[in-house]
Amino acid sequence: MKQIDRSFMRFIFLSVLILSVSLFSFSTNYSAKFTYSTDFSQQQPNTSLSTEFYINGSSFGSNYDLSFALTGTSLNSSKLSFKFDPFALVVYKNQIYGTSGDQIILYRISDGQNGVSIHYAPFNVYMFNSLDLMYAQYNLNNGNILVGKRGSNFDGAIDLSNTFGNFRLVTEFVWQNVNKFDFSDTVYLVILSDVNSNWGVRYVLAPSTTKYLAFSPQTLGNNSIINAWYKIPGKVNLNSYVNTKFNFDNVEDNLYDNTEVGVDLNYSDVYLSLKKTGLSDVTGVMPDEWGKFSIGTSYSFTILGLNGKFAYSFGKPAHNTIATLGEVFYVELGKSFGNTSIFGKYQKIIGYYEERDALYGEIKLAGFNNGQVTLSLGNTDFYNFNTFKPIFNIEFSLWW
Structure with missing residues (x-):
C-alpha cells in the first residue's frame, strides 16, 4: 500500500x-x-531541565x-x-484510534498515528499513513464485517452477536493473509454467556500453533484457548474463572501445564484474590512446592483525614520483577489541605534470595489561578521498578 x-x-x-x-x-x-530533575543515584548528581509548550486551538x-x-x-x-x-x-x-470493534479485535492501534478516516454510515474506512495498514468496516445490526490490507496481504473478519432469551451467542471468523489461501491463517471464536455476562465460556480455535495476528491483542500459539467465568454480583462480589489453552496433539499435558484457576472477592473496601497457574508443578504441601500461584488482599481506609490503602501478596513469582517465591507489602497515604495535597507510597518485596524497597512521595500546590507546582521524590512505577530511585523533580504546570 x-x-x-x-x-x-x-x-x-x-x-x-x-x-x-x-x-x-x-x-x-x-x-x-x-x-x-536531579538524579542522586550516581556519585555525582545529574541535573536536567525539560520544557514542553502547547498551543491548543x-x-x-x-x-x-x-x-x-x-x-x-x-x-x-x-x-x-x-x-x-x-x-x-x-x-x-x-x-490514538483504538480498536476495530470486533470480538477478537483484529486491529488495535494503541499509539498515536497519522492518517485519514472516511465514514458513510454504516460504512467506515481507516487509512494509516504512519502504518502500512488500511481497513474497511461495515457495521451490521448485530456485528461487523472487516476487510483489511497490511502491506501486500489482505485480512477479513466477520463477527455476529445474537440473544436467545437469557442467552447471548457471539461468533467470529478471521482469515489473515487471505491472498495466500492458507487455512492455517484462520481463527474462530465462540462465546456463550448470559445477557449480563455473569457467566460465560469463550473459545478460540486456531489451526496453527505458530501463527499470530499482527495488530491484535489476542494471543495465539495453541490450537484451543478457553476462558470460563462465573460471577455472583451483590454486596459481596465474587468472580471465579478458569483459563486454559492446549494443542490437539498434547491435550492432557497442556491442560496440566497451562490451566489457570482463580477467585476474586470484593466486599466494601476489602479485596481478596486467589490464583493458581498450572497444575503439574505441585510437588508437595509447602508453598515452595506449589509452583506458580498468587494470594493477594487489599484494604482501602480513611483514618485521621488520610485516605489510604494497604495491600499484601504472597506467591511465585513474588512480583513482576522477582521470579522467585516471596511476598510484597504495599501501603499508600494521601491527604488534601485546601489547595495542597500530599501523597506517598511504599513497597517492600521479600523474595527468596533478595529484598527490595521502593518509595515515592509528592506534594502538589494548586493554589494558583492558572498553574500548579508538583514536588516529587522517587519513581512512581512500582510495577516495573522495584527499588527506590533518588530522583527529585520540581514540575511547574501553567495554562492560560
Missing part, C-alpha cells in the same frame, strides 16, 4: 486552519510544563471541527473533521 502523501496531508491541514480563522469562531489556549462550524496542539513550534497532534450527514471525513496526526 502506498503511503498517503505527506505534503497533501500538510496542505489539507494548513488550508483548513486558514479557513477556520477566516470563516469560523477560532479559539486558542496555551499550556506549558517545566520540569527540573479549536474551531467549530456547523459541519466542521478542528483541534490541534503544538509542542514548541512543532505540530504535536491535530484532528480535522468534515461532517455532512451521513458522510464524514477525518484527517488526523498523532491520534
Whole structure:
C-alpha cells in the first residue's frame, strides 16, 4: 500500500486552519510544563531541565471541527473533521484510534498515528499513513464485517452477536493473509454467556500453533484457548474463572501445564484474590512446592483525614520483577489541605534470595489561578521498578 502523501496531508491541514480563522469562531489556549530533575543515584548528581509548550486551538462550524496542539513550534497532534450527514471525513496526526470493534479485535492501534478516516454510515474506512495498514468496516445490526490490507496481504473478519432469551451467542471468523489461501491463517471464536455476562465460556480455535495476528491483542500459539467465568454480583462480589489453552496433539499435558484457576472477592473496601497457574508443578504441601500461584488482599481506609490503602501478596513469582517465591507489602497515604495535597507510597518485596524497597512521595500546590507546582521524590512505577530511585523533580504546570 502506498503511503498517503505527506505534503497533501500538510496542505489539507494548513488550508483548513486558514479557513477556520477566516470563516469560523477560532479559539486558542496555551499550556506549558517545566520540569527540573536531579538524579542522586550516581556519585555525582545529574541535573536536567525539560520544557514542553502547547498551543491548543479549536474551531467549530456547523459541519466542521478542528483541534490541534503544538509542542514548541512543532505540530504535536491535530484532528480535522468534515461532517455532512451521513458522510464524514477525518484527517488526523498523532491520534490514538483504538480498536476495530470486533470480538477478537483484529486491529488495535494503541499509539498515536497519522492518517485519514472516511465514514458513510454504516460504512467506515481507516487509512494509516504512519502504518502500512488500511481497513474497511461495515457495521451490521448485530456485528461487523472487516476487510483489511497490511502491506501486500489482505485480512477479513466477520463477527455476529445474537440473544436467545437469557442467552447471548457471539461468533467470529478471521482469515489473515487471505491472498495466500492458507487455512492455517484462520481463527474462530465462540462465546456463550448470559445477557449480563455473569457467566460465560469463550473459545478460540486456531489451526496453527505458530501463527499470530499482527495488530491484535489476542494471543495465539495453541490450537484451543478457553476462558470460563462465573460471577455472583451483590454486596459481596465474587468472580471465579478458569483459563486454559492446549494443542490437539498434547491435550492432557497442556491442560496440566497451562490451566489457570482463580477467585476474586470484593466486599466494601476489602479485596481478596486467589490464583493458581498450572497444575503439574505441585510437588508437595509447602508453598515452595506449589509452583506458580498468587494470594493477594487489599484494604482501602480513611483514618485521621488520610485516605489510604494497604495491600499484601504472597506467591511465585513474588512480583513482576522477582521470579522467585516471596511476598510484597504495599501501603499508600494521601491527604488534601485546601489547595495542597500530599501523597506517598511504599513497597517492600521479600523474595527468596533478595529484598527490595521502593518509595515515592509528592506534594502538589494548586493554589494558583492558572498553574500548579508538583514536588516529587522517587519513581512512581512500582510495577516495573522495584527499588527506590533518588530522583527529585520540581514540575511547574501553567495554562492560560
